[in-house]
Amino acid sequence: MCADTPETVDYKSTLNLPKTDFPMRAGLPKREPEWLAQWEKIGVYDRLREKQDRTPFTLHDGPPYANGHLHIGHALNKTIKDMIVRSHQMMGFDARYIPGWDCHGLPIEWKIEEEYRKKGRNKDDVPINEFRAECRQFAAGWVDIQREEFKRLGVTGNWADPYLTMDFHAERVIAEEFMKFLMNGTLYQGSKPVMWSPVEQTALAEAEVEYHDKESFTIWVKFKVVGTGDATLDSAQVVIWTTTPWTIPSNKAVVYGEGISYGLYEVTGRPEESWVSIGDRYILSDAMAMEVFGRARLDETMVRRLCDVTQDDLAKIKLQHPLAGADGANGEWDDLRDFRAADFVTDTEGTGFVHCAPSHGMEEYELYRGLGMLQDVITYNVNDDGMFRADLPFFGGKFILNRKGKEGDANTAVINKLVEVGGLLARGKIKHSYPHSWRSKAPIIYRNTPQWFAAIDKPVGDGLDTFGKTIRERALTEIDNVNWVPKKGRNRLHSMMEARPDWVLSRQRAWGVPLTCFTKKGALPTDADFLLRNPEVNKRIVDAFEADGADVWYEDGAKERFLGGIVNPDDYNQVFDILDVWFDSGSTHAFVLRDRPDGTKDGIADVYMEGTDQHRGWFHSSLLQSVGTTGHAPYRNVVTHGFTLDAKGMKMSKSIGNTIVPEKIVQQYGADILRLWVAQTDYTADQRIGDEILKGVADSYRRLRNTMRYMLGSLKDFDKSKAVAAEDMPELERLILHKLAILDGVVREGYAKFDFQGVFRAVFEFATLDLSSFYFDIRKDALYCDGETTRKLAALTVLDHLYSRLTTWLAPILVFTMEEVWLERHGGENASVHLQDFPETPAEWRDDVLAARAEKVRAVRRVVTGALEEQRTAKVIGSSLEAAPTVYLAPEYAEVITNPETFADLCITSQITLTTGDAPEGAWTSDDVAGVAVVFAKAEGEKCARCWKVLPDVGTHAHPAVCKRCDDAVS
Template sequence: MCADTTDTNTIDYKDTLALPQTDFPMRAGLPKREPGWLERWEKIDVYGTLREKAKTETRKPFTLHDGPPYANGHLHIGHALNKVLKDFIVRSQQMLGRDARYIPGWDCHGLPIEWKIEEQYRKKGRNKDEVDVVDFRQECRKFAEGWIDVQRKEFKRLGITGNWDDPYLTMNFHAERVIAEEFQKFLMNGTLYQGSKPVMWSPVEKTALAEAEIEYHDHKSHTIWVPFSVVSGGALSDSRVVIWTTTPWTIPSNKAVAYGPGIAYGLYEVTGTPEESWVSVGDTYILADKLAGDVLTKARLEDGQFTRVRDVTADELAGLTLAHPFRGVEDGEGYWDYDVPMIDGDHVTDDAGTGFVHTAPSHGQEDYECFLTRNWLDRMTHNVGEDSEFLPHVPLFAGLRVFDHKGKEGKANTAVIDKLVSVGGLIARGRMSHSYPHSWRSKAPVIFRNTPQWFASIDRAVGDGQDDNGTTIRERALTCIDQVKWTPQAGRNRLYSMMEARPDWVLSRQRAWGVPLTVFTKKDTLPTDPDFLLRNEEVNARICEAFEAEGADAWYAEGAKQRFLGNLVNANDYDQVFDVLDVWFDSGSTHAFVLRDREDGSEDGIADLYLEGTDQHRGWFHSSMLQSVGTTGHAPYRGVLTHGFTLDAKGNKMSKSVGNTIAPEDVTKQYGADILRLWVAQSDYTADLRIGPEILKGVADSYRRLRNTMRYLLGAVSHFTEDQRVAPSDMPELEQYVLHRLSELDDVVRKGYDAYDFQGVFQQVFNFCTLELSAFYFDIRKDALYCDGDTLRRRAARTVMDALFHRLTTWLAPILTFTMEEVWLERFPGDDSSVHLQDIPASPADWQNADLSAKWQAVRRARRAVTAALEVQRTNKVIGASLEAAPTVYVSDPAMLANLQSVAFEDICITSDITLVEGTGPEDAARMAEVPEIAVVFHKAEGEKCQRCWKILPDVGTHDHPATCARCDAALD
């Protein structure tokens, strides 16, 4: 015993402990603090500094090309998901040693903005058509500029890095010049043509729409069964061919009836009728056998009231000539007194309907193609105008609309049906709900309408056709798709199948706000004439020079035609086209004026990655591929990544009317942007993502646990200096094992970021922090950190903590952008300091130690068995803490025993002592099924409690410092 008789109860050794020191707060306060970091990053110009730094280093460029959002409203949660994913990639690639460039962009032209300006006009009682087109376009430009500023602030609030001071805009003068220039390449390489064919037409917006601008919703349509009388057909001359359609308004434009060559048809006779029926006894109808019973039942006939007379062959059908149902109709002015041929069509099936297809080539793609292959395009009709109204030349129905200006059903359908009833042209009618195309902007139903439009042919040879990837746009696109890395791979199949089946690209829109089709057509010349299009390089150059200086408004200025054509060709011989380009052509051309033309674009004009939602397989990915292969012969991207859509917590689509939307602004105000970013990182973005209050609470809980880990680290490395650093070879095995795990995890993180597996990266790092650091390494080493003096063990632990700090902050900085900056600045304050100026540090090769790792995995297994046994004693209130225990541990595996004997196993288990014994142990020993070689017999620790480290040891009280153990006594000296 020591001679000091001081009362040990009066001594407080707390002040002698090396407790963690940090001002890093437990509560994050992100909503209030994040804006300050944004201001700081802007002040020190983090993005610009990295670009300058790249000029002095050998860094491989990495370009993520931004798919431009539309500049017409506040951000929704889908925008946030998209931009945060992009930011993860840009930041992680930068910290992996690349020169990661990101130029944000905006889609500025197009119908939605025009629509907003027109709405403002209507409220003021103004007529858009009376406004000068340049003035109108200027209002559209101003509207877009306003929303760009709003969205830029909202994106930056989410911590998105990029060249925000100089984004790309499709309405910038240079962009408009390049878009026109890219269009002119189609003009000059022979793929541009004007054609009259059915396109998706919005009666509400009064313009053609591309497939990418269409979405499908349930719609209730009329259904009618219409008999066409056979006027020439031998033995079948008195019979009638029955068609079925859900678009009665197209009957006045019928020009043929199609049959399927492989379908079995029969002649059916009516033998009886109910009291009310539109058929008569003796009527004969030709129908597909598979559908005949259903059709005649719809005509109110019952079993026994019709009979099958005989087969009708395909050859017989091919020889039939039919009469239009309105042939000879009163006041019809002979408009429908033409013969209706029967034609074969592979698109005809007997899955539904009658087995025959009413064919109106001006109002259906397959109908049109049937006429195109027969060279019958001169039989096309132009019966329906831009308001979906029957034009004045159509008898009986002139002026009647299919849909009104709000997208509601007009009078056209019912008028046609009523007239069919009056002439005996129906055998049945009904209503059905089915999926129907709608404009994704106005949400109103569309129609197929034959109009003159401008197209890019995807099956004509491009120029001279000399290209390694194919001679046509379709061939090139299909080849290039397989040269791209798709994430997930299913995206390849989706775009490939779309590209295989797609029709020619409709380039023209009948609107005002956009880049015009910079083309002139020769007067009194047919579109099929070789001289119809003016192809003149000097004219093209004049147009482009004007657009560069003045923007596309130059096309609409007074005297523009003379300005562009004067002294080159006779301007009076040509008409100027005033349609504007499909906005998908605008965004599809961005690779040219961003990647190719900008100094901070891509060195070869090709992006390393395009990243958007899965809907962009038919949108931006699609149009960009078409545009690029048409002008350059190759894809504009080396990789494509797609993400799913955002849903509410129950998996429902978000809707303002339902009230289940979550705005990014609301999340940042309540939790902070880092919580929103962490939600993205924790989600599987390849599928649809759910978000809601409870989900965000769970994310916030994960954040708090991670924040506590970083807070502990900051305290542990406070005042750590280089002269305290220990070489790995001199460290205790536990520290060497942690360095090995760091090296392993570093490889996982790097590969994960390169594979864009953010969920995998975060989960691995989070599990490491919670399971291997907080619950294992930190738990074990806090005793050495707090209680050791200047020992090798303590210095080694702090050296490892320093390595942990640098890796965790840089690993997590791409995800938790704000928080890791806060952690970094807590340790490395300074005017120019930022974690986002760092790279992920390399892990030295000598950290790898597979043999040591295997040993420590076994030690950890044994530790779990001991801590599980002690937890039972704690639950039973036999002990309050594990330091009150000194168990005997039986080990049946000699190799395991040797491992445990070579380490301070009592420190690993955080007990005051442990006795290791070879053997299986008594029957009543505590065992864990997962570790069968370990048996634990509980004993209380013997001795007194050290008032400094709280271990219970026999030597406590025998040293110079009262009530301390030998280790603490030495530390105090």
């Protein structure tokens, strides 16, 4: 029988080329739902809970609002949470995730009212529990929709049993937590300016407010000086500036600054269009005087400064309201206005004087509260709907804002009246940042109204270890017991907590948990017996809420049901305000962490994770609520992400048309691409997303997928019983194991610190640079062409180690793709990568001495490949296998590179010569690696038809077209 010839042997069929059914094209949008169905079928989340002897790890879900489809911020938020939970589970914890929803509150109530208005119905004509039932049904519908949308993103959790703030037990606990404030003495009813939405007719918390530009009227108003006995001063007027003309009818005082220089100015000339008269005298701060006169259309030639107005002079002054004595005013403004110093006055804007309407300004309110004069300065001129009380002279029935939240007629009416009585120096308009309700998007006002508050500077009488400390003191202490990611989150919340006022707990709406308390008829809020504090009454309430929900508070006879037989119901009024929804969500630690069997033993979460806006929202209210009732924070770690912007860095807005909907990304690319975008961004800052960005993410995904596909193909027929021990492997394989050992620590530390960008970058760079561009490139020759050699088996063993680690390390990020990769080798009806832990990596794999030597080897390799690339560019060779260079090595390199055959494999050349002699002139060198030179030469011999190396022995074997190694393999 004659030997085969190249024409008679298909050498390609003798190669061990990668074989796999794993497709190059992922087809994620179509295939991902199949995996979701499989996970649900085999109960992955529940099976993980069955794993024994694990330390619990709980991420407490900040509840999204059950109102509308998900936006990209939701997707970012839930994906980060999912990565935290999955990675900690795979690091050996019992990582629990109970999704939840905020179900009470104004947005849902607002939607139901909108439907009523379309049908011509009046909310006030509908029985309250019928209205609440419609709100409950609306919220439940959106919970179901959002749940499916979250699951489609690959988010794992206890979806079958989420928490809802409208569940009966939750409503019971929220009321119970509120009553702890009732019983520990921090609850009180007060009347102070609060942020008020005239459109929604309720008080708002700071977290319910956002700031937008608004054009406002601005006016300079004259208050006549009276009663000083000094003819010069009594001829003058003090000028104030305000951007809220509607507050002038509620003015009770004007204040000045003790450290400000004031002067008396006289008008000596005027243009026709000015409202001043020659001879008018005005007191103004010297720093602002000419700017004020400029507003009145006067220049420096029309004004002269007469003299200083000292602090002693100011102390003599009383002021007359500009509407005092006006026809038809009925004496409303005839009382003299208070005039005194205040520390919040500056001379950097305005006039150096501040108009005070303490019913509509917190600084003024605090000033007069401190003076014990609130009863003298508080007014009740503005109704719930932003309308002046009907009997207010000139302005009764005027609206600050109309029903749609637009400018009403109150400001114009006030300005016109001031013009009429000669009380206006100047007027104009200003565009400035102004608070708006984030729900209705309408401007808000500050309005004095009776509300319920939690006092944060009153000692808490609850008998805890921190007994006697205030809520503020407890909160500030606990902030420093929490780990903040990023660290600046701590400073942000700390500064907010230092400066915040008492917590406004009450809202004047219908859909929520009521303030379950009673007040004594005839008693004042300052009386000791004003609030009923009775544990037996409290127990009746919470038992009823547990059984039938908070609706029982609104049933006929509720007061008698709760008070009868304990106290006389006729002696008490029942409170019908509802709790701020931030109190609802702030209480979730109690009914989720504390009460659920899958909660935590100590009621404290390992992680709270939300956006930066939650420093004034959920992080804030949860801390206040928890320290007020338990004395400690409800979280150990607080992780914060930024906002999602469009590709140009602009905030997303429906009106601009730059919003990106998660559903569309999932339909086009698949959820894994969206998750990979999250992993590749620095979520602690604001992130950008757009088509080009997503295309870049998809490209990274394809590169990573190809890496995994190559490993699957190479491992198709690997027999693990033939695995090679690490100590028996070639240096190249041991180097890869060393890098795996290093990477194992990076991955675990990164996941522990919630640094997904760091984890993915490290794994991706390893996969693309160390593996695809280096190790795989070098070892494909051995994998394809070797017989069952130690070198080949060692490479397969390393690939097996790489596969098991890369697949599990990336599973928390690419939940669908890594499931596909895992099932390609470990298929089975109940198999899933998400049931695995990260493999333990032997410490002995780490070899720093080997790694240091390998760095020198790779440095020399870079010089060789550089020299060969020059020849390839010049078209001297087409492949590096056509080369047989001579490499001149300095001693430091010669001692680590001793085997020319092994080094030829590393450089992917057919032959290589190593020498320590002096390099000839013209040898190729690199500035980056001193002591190495390369002289190019073509390989001698013929090209092997199987491995494509050019070797002298080709043609001398049984199979004349191949080299000895390939001849042995084919034989």
